[in-house]
Structures are given as structure tokens and as C-alpha cells.
Amino acid sequence: MPWQNQGGGPWGSGPKGPWGSGPQSSGPRPPDLEDLLRRGQDKLQTFLPGGNFSGMGVALVVLAALVIWGLSGFFRVQSEELGVVLRFGKHVRTLGPGLQYHLPYPIETVLLPKALRVSTLSIGMRIIDDSRRGGGTTIRDVPEESLMLTGDENIVDVDFTVLWRIKPDGVGNFLFNIQNPEGTVKAVAESAMRDIIGRSNIQPILTGARTTTEAAVLDQMQKILDGYGSGILVQQVQMQKVDPPSQVIDSFRDVQAARADLERLQNEAQTYANRVVPDANGRAAQILQVAEGYKQQAVAEAKGQSARFLAVYEQYKKAPDITRQRIYLETMERVLGGADKLVLEGSGSGQGVVPYLPLNELGRRTPPAAQGGASR
Numbered sequence: 001m002p003w004q005n006q007g008g009g010p011w012g013s014g015p016k017g018p019w020g021s022g023p024q025s026s027g028p029r030p031p032d033l034e035d036l037l038r039r040g041q042d043k044l045q046t047f048l049p050g051g052n053f054s055g056m057g058v059a060l061v062v063l064a065a066l067v068i069w070g071l072s073g074f075f076r077v078q079s080e081e082l083g084v085v086l087r088f089g090k091h092v093r094t095l096g097p098g099l100q101y102h103l104p105y106p107i108e109t110v111l112l113p114k115a116l117r118v119s120t121l122s123i124g125m126r127i128i129d130d131s132r133r134g135g136g137t138t139i140r141d142v143p144e145e146s147l148m149l150t151g152d153e154n155i156v157d158v159d160f161t162v163l164w165r166i167k168p169d170g171v172g173n174f175l176f177n178i179q180n181p182e183g184t185v186k187a188v189a190e191s192a193m194r195d196i197i198g199r200s201n202i203q204p205i206l207t208g209a210r211t212t213t214e215a216a217v218l219d220q221m222q223k224i225l226d227g228y229g230s231g232i233l234v235q236q237v238q239m240q241k242v243d244p245p246s247q248v249i250d251s252f253r254d255v256q257a258a259r260a261d262l263e264r265l266q267n268e269a270q271t272y273a274n275r276v277v278p279d280a281n282g283r284a285a286q287i288l289q290v291a292e293g294y295k296q297q298a299v300a301e302a303k304g305q306s307a308r309f310l311a312v313y314e315q316y317k318k319a320p321d322i323t324r325q326r327i328y329l330e331t332m333e334r335v336l337g338g339a340d341k342l343v344l345e346g347s348g349s350g351q352g353v354v355p356y357l358p359l360n361e362l363g364r365r366t367p368p369a370a371q372g373g374a375s376r
Contacts, residue, residue: 073104075112082115084171091172111175115166118235121182123190124159125240147245148194154202159241160214162189162221162234170231177229185225185232192220202244206256210239 076099077083083095085102086109097116102108124146128138146157164185166174178184196216197205205213214237225232244252316323 069104073102073108075100075102075110077112080114080117081112082166082168082171084111084113084175085109086111091176094168094171113166113171113175115168115171115174118163118165119182121162121164121185121189122159123162123186123193124157145190148197150197150202150205151199152201155245156197156202156205157241157243157245158193158197158239160189160193160217160237160239162186163236163238164232164234167231167233170233173229173231175231177231181230181232184228184230185221185234188221188224189217189237192217192224195220206242206244210242214239 075083077095077097079097081097083100083102084091085093085095087103087107092108095110100110102110124142126140126142128140141157141159143157146159148156148158150156162185174181196213200209200213218234218237221234221237225234312323312327
């Protein structure tokens with residue numbers, strides 16, 4: 001039973017509806033749907049040939065609808081995007097930046113991921129825009145991400161960033177194989193960094209092994225993401241801060257200073273050794289050469305004396321008396337050659353010393369050959 005025919009109902013007497021007003025109310029009446037359809041039909045007939053829905057008119061309407069539907073397949077791919085065309089939900093091709101076309105919906109659809117943009121992910125820290133303080137940025141530490149245990153059981157605070165993008169040939173894997181790309185990259189990066197730090201000692205990490213650590217983390221991240229089929233390319237891993245925990249950083253710096261002093265003293269000692277040891281080696285070599293020369297000289301002299309003795313012995317066997325007399329004379333010549341000599345008379349009284357033959361004085365002015373002649 002219509003509302004206007006209800007004489008009385010749960011909303012009171014009179015022709016009222018459930019909102020307190022009936023069709024005879026004085027307010028504005030809603031538009032009549034049949035009237036709108038009739039007016040639209042009249043306007044459409046004015047554009048059709050012959051003024052009515054003939055076969056030609058229907059064909060034109062269908063053709064116009066098909067043209068509009070076909071033109072709806074044009075789309076533009078921005079500079080940082082790639083167009084992933086899906087045909088009934090299946091990936092069929094990938095299009096680069098520019099004006100492109102795909103078959104209209106519902107045959108083909110397109111997704112536009114920002115595959116050419118390099119994304120930056122910070123781990124262990126958060127960069128916060130502080131607009132209330134002049135538009136600067138504030139870095140907030142996140143210790144639950146940055147504190148890691150090293151292989152020698154030390155705790156180190158590591159803040160690092162990861163630069164990643166979508167592989168040009170892996171856009172389909174990126175769209176359909178992972179649900180949260182940024183969360184996946186963050187989890188993989190933190191896991192790889194903890195693994196590499198856990199297999200290293202703290203000293204190389206703090207000094208000269210940063211480049212090696214970054215390369216190892218990048219390789220491990222890429223292997224894990226390729227195993228997921230994520231279509232993500234890790235371009236760079238940058239270690240921003242590597243320090244001991246803030247509670248022990250002062251003591252750790254004292255230890256580092258002591259180690260630096262130790263290395264400096266060792267270098268100084270090595271420098272002194274490099275200067276002194278070659279000098280000592282040179283002197284030792286010189287002494288050895290002198291000793292070797294003395295050895296050769298002594299051996300040569302001994303061999304010469306031995307050969308001379310054997311030669312004298314051979315002559316002695318041939319003429320013993322003459323050789324004995326010759327040896328005696330040579331020996332006396334050698335013994336008396338440097339002694340003071342006096343010439344006495346042949347008598348044994350000892351009273352006739354010749355005063356005018358000072359052989360010592362003559363020996364200072366005359367050659368030894370002349371002295372020998374005078375004494376004889």
C-alpha cells in the first residue's frame with residue numbers, strides 16, 4: 001500500500017512518509033526520471049540523421065563509443081617511471097618513459113611504478129624535518145637497529161644507509177613477488193650488516209675495514225634479494241657512523257690513544273733498528289774481511305817459512321858443515337845487527353881500546369852495508 005493512501009500509520013495521521021512528509025508537501029519535488037529520459041531522447045534525435053533512431057544513427061553512436069573506448073588506452077609514463085602492461089592481469093610487456101598505448105580496459109591495464117628512481121633507506125637513524133626550528137633536519141638515533149655484536153664480543157653502534165632501485169628487467173618481480181619493498185630491503189640490510197659485523201673484530205671495523213665491510217654487506221644483500229625474486233638492485237651501502245656505545249666511548253677513546261702511542265713507539269724503534277742494524281752489519285763484515293785477510297797472510301807466511309826451512313834442509317843434507325856455518329853467520333848477523341859494537345885489540349890485556357872507531361856514531365851516519373864492512 002503506497003504511503004499516500006495510508007490514512008494513519010505509525011507516524012501519525014495524514015499522508016506522511018517515514019521522514020515526516022508526504023507527496024503533497026509544499027517543498028521542492030524530486031525530478032521525474034521518465035521526464036529526464038524523454039528529454040535526453042529528444043536531444044539525441046536532433047543529432048541523428050533523419051531525427052530518429054535509424055540503423056545509421058545506431059551505427060554512428062556505436063562507432064563513437066568505440067573510438068572513445070580505443071582512445072582511453074593512451075597514457076603517459078613519467079621520467080622516473082616504467083609502464084607495466086597487464087593483459088587480463090598477466091604481465092605482458094614493459095614500456096619506457098613517454099606517451100604509450102595499451103589496449104583499453106578491461107583487456108589491458110597499466111601500472112606505473114617509479115622504477116628509475118634511486119631510493120635511500122637509513123638504518124640505525126632517522127632524519128626528521130624540524131620545520132619549527134627554521135626548516136632544518138634532526139638526526140635521531142635508533143639503538144634497537146644500530147647496536148650490534150662483533151666477533152670478539154664487543155658492542156658497536158653502526159648507522160648506515162642503503163641506496164636501491166628497481167631492476168629494469170625485474171619490474172614484474174618487484175610488483176608481484178614482494179608486498180612491502182621498503183620493509184623487505186630494510187630487514188635484509190639489517191640482517192646482512194649484523195652477520196658481517198658478527199664475523200669481524202671491532203678494531204678493523206673502526207679503522208680501515210669500512211670499505212671491505214660495505215662491499216660484503218652489499219654482496220650478501222643482493223644474493224638474498226635475488227633469492228626472493230624481488231627485482232631489486234642494491235646500488236650502494238654507506239656506513240655513516242661506526243662508534244662504540246655512548247656509555248663507554250670515552251674509555252674506548254683512551255684505549256685507542258694508548259694503542260696509537262704503542263704503534264708510534266714501535267715505529268720509532270723500528271726506524272732506529274733500520275738505521276743501526278745495517279751499520280753494525282757493515283762493521284761486522286769489515287771485521288770478518290780483515291780477519292780473513294790476516295788468516296790468508298799468516299797461512300802464506302807459514303807456508304813460506306816451511307818451504308824455506310825445507311829448502312835449507314835440502315842444502316844442509318848436501319853440505320852439513322857449510323850450511324851450519326852459513327846458518328850461524330846469518331843468525332849472528334840478525335842478532336848483532338841492532339846491538340852496540342866495540343873493536344878491541346887482539347891482545348887479551350884489555351888495555352888497548354881503540355878510541356877513534358866509534359862504531360855507534362858511524363852507524364847513525366852510514367848505511368848498514370858500510371857498518372858491516374867496517375866491523376869486519
